[in-house]
Amino acid sequence: MATQDDDEQLGVVTAVLIGAILLAVGLAIGIGLYRSGQGAGAHGGPQVTAAAIMNGSASLGSANGPDTVAAGFGDVASVRVEGDTVKFYFASGKIDVAAGAAEALSEVVKGVAVGKKAVISGFHDTTGDPALNEELAKQRALAVRDALMALGIGEDKLELKKPEVGTASGSNAEARRVEVTLE
Secondary structure, X not given: OOOHHHHHHHHHHHHHHHHHHHHHHHHHHHHHHXXXXXXXXXXXOOOOOHHHHHOOOOOOOOOOOOOOOOOOOOOOOEEEEEOOEEEEEOOOOOOOOOOOHHHHOHHHHHHHHOOOOEEEEEOEOOOOOHHHHHHHHHHHHXXXXXXXXXXXXXXXXXXXXXXXXXXXXXXXXXXXXXXEEEO
16 A cells, blocks of 8 residues: 555656656757757867868868868858858858868958958858857858968958848858958
8 A cells, every 4th residue: 555655755756767867868969969060169169270271171070071162052061252252151050161262262361461351250041049050150150260260361360240130141051151351
């Protein structure tokens, strides 16, 4: 015959088990987000070497190797020069800088050499959590900054500028970008 004490103990054991399960699920989700690139900036942001930029294999945080320059927009990294602006497009949830960054940034490097400043702004799409998207846009801008530094540009010649509106227009693939301009 069960007593009131037995019922209370059963309730406590059940609560502890539920708490342990929730803790395990939360830990698994956290590890999954970290490994998928959401936590890539935990150790000072992405790093890139000059050699990787020069040979076109500058891929930051990707376990699958370097990304390719896409002919169109999609869920791959690409880089385009549009007038005086270099636009880096990113795969969803990634901070990988596209191959071809050195070539695309050549005019920026020349402009900085004659006294201009490179301004870097990160944008994001409208999918997912807005706070995570803002952090991802920042990490992407830091990756592009690191790529410019690897090409010999001093940090004093670079400006990270948060855009007034972080959510960019266009398709989601077009919105996931970092723009570099000279001022």
